[in-house]
Amino acid sequence: xxxxxxxxxxxxxxxxxxxxxxxxxxxxxxxxxxxxxxxxxxxxxxxxxxxxxxxxxxxxxxxxxxxxxxxxxxxxxxxxxxxxxxxxxxxxxxxxxxxxxxxxxxxxxxxxxxxxxxxxxxxxxxxxxxxxxxxxxxxxxxxxxxxxx
Numbered sequence: 296x297x298x299x300x301x302x303x304x305x306x307x308x309x310x311x312x313x314x315x316x317x318x319x320x321x322x323x324x325x326x327x328x329x330x331x332x333x334x335x336x337x338x339x340x341x342x343x344x345x346x347x348x349x350x351x352x353x354x355x356x357x358x359x360x361x362x363x364x365x366x367x368x369x370x371x372x373x374x375x376x377x378x379x380x381x382x383x384x385x386x387x388x389x390x391x392x393x394x395x396x397x398x399x400x401x402x403x404x405x406x407x408x409x410x411x412x413x414x415x416x417x418x419x420x421x422x423x424x425x426x427x428x429x430x431x432x433x434x435x436x437x438x439x440x441x442x443x444x
Contacts, residue, residue, distance in 0.1 A: 297443050299340065300330035302407075305436035309424035312409060314348070314355035315416045320367050322406035323420075328439050331404045334397035335443035341393050342369055344407050345438040347385040349421045349431070356413035357420065359390040361405040368405060369394045385434060388420070393444065407439040 304327045312323060322328070334340065344359045360370025373388035397403065409420055424433025 296341070299332035299335070299441045299443050301438075301440040302328060302330060303436040303438050304328055304422065306423035307425060309432055309434060310422050312420040314357060314411045314418045314420065315414050316411065317414050318411045320358065320360055320362060320370055320408045320410040322362055322408050323437065325406055328407040328437065329404060330407075330439060330441055331402060332441050334399055334401050334403060336399045337444055338397040338399050339393060339395045339444035340397065341391065341442040341444055342405075343389070343391045343438065343440040343442070344373075345387065345389040346409075346420050346422055347434045348388055348418060349385050349434060350418035351415050353415050353418075354386060355411055355415040355418050357388065358410040358412060359388065360392075360408050360410070361394070362408045363403060363405050367408075370408070370410065383431070385421075405441065407437070 358370045421434040422437035
């Protein structure tokens with residue numbers, strides 16, 4: 296199994312994707328969290344996305360997945376330990392899932408995406424931020440990987 300594409304996107308300014316409203320699967324960033332890859336001979340890939348949720352004292356229910364244009368190619372409820380209080384913790388959320396039925400040797404362009412099923416005010420998926428000593432303004436990279444199977 297080899298890696299077909301990977302991004303660890305950690306912009307200098309923090310990015311916040313609000314989870315206070317229910318939304319269908321939506322791309323995080325169609326410039327910086329987009330991968331183009333060639334499908335392996337098996338027609339199968341493994342997707343991994345990792346991010347942090349931060350902000351309130353309870354946790355929203357989100358989905359993480361990939362979009363091919365507006366088509367959902369895969370989505371799953373992320374694993375992650377619930378921390379309390381969430382307001383001061385970076386709660387790691389991670390998904391790993393297979394996508395099958397791809398055309399071997401075809402080129403695909405996928406965006407890392409999220410959806411919100413149960414909203415929580417003042418909470419968001421967050422990534423990036425400055426390299427400083429100020430609390431709660433830096434969240435680290437969001438990870439997006441596609442592996443051949």
